[in-house]
Amino acid sequence: MCNQAVSLIAAELERRGIATVCVILLREIAERMRPPRALSVPFPLGYPLGRDPATQRKVIEEALALLEHPGPPPILEESGLRQR
């Protein structure tokens, strides 16, 4: 449900001129909903950025890099990180 909520909020932001990127835990939901830019991560529910601060920073950097993706949407990329 959280994956749906972030996708719906992202759409409202993009309609108003703000670029967005969603971290996504359930890829199947992002494929159906199509948030404009999304990073699919290899972590269990409850750990959207992984468990330790270093991994969390890496996921954030991966996600933010998608903000400079030339498009077109929907952009759904797989994280290069492995589950920890």
Add this chain to the structure above:
Amino acid sequence: MAEISDLPLASRLFLKAYPWRRIDPLPWSPLRKPLPEARLALVSTAGLVLPGQAPFDERVRGGDYSYREIPDDADVSTLIDSHRSGTYDHSGVQADPNVGFPLDRLHELGLRTNARHFSFMGSLTAPGRLVRETAPEAAEKLVADGVDAVLLIPI
């Protein structure tokens, strides 16, 4: 990786049959400036609230679609988990709220963060009021703040 097929049977059946909303037409706003110069805000649906803020209300049918504003200088360690979902392990976010609201991580990366951020509770089986009311309201506030980009985190 989390997959719907890994969830308990009741959740799996519900999610398989759930009418996920397809975003159509698909909006698209390019980033207007290089990332290091962009004003960034965080939106999380991890259901976290600051001490003194009302918890998300479990009694709201379809899920509490309200939001809380979290100042950029908030002490993340004090955030309180009030997410109603039982489908995930809450121990990580309760031990370190940065797991679901990574404001300290954004600061550590030296990013140009907005003065406020937004916390929602993402367990919304009936998201109509989120789409019609609270998501547009929060988005308008971020437009007024001059925010260029938003990172959105589920839990």
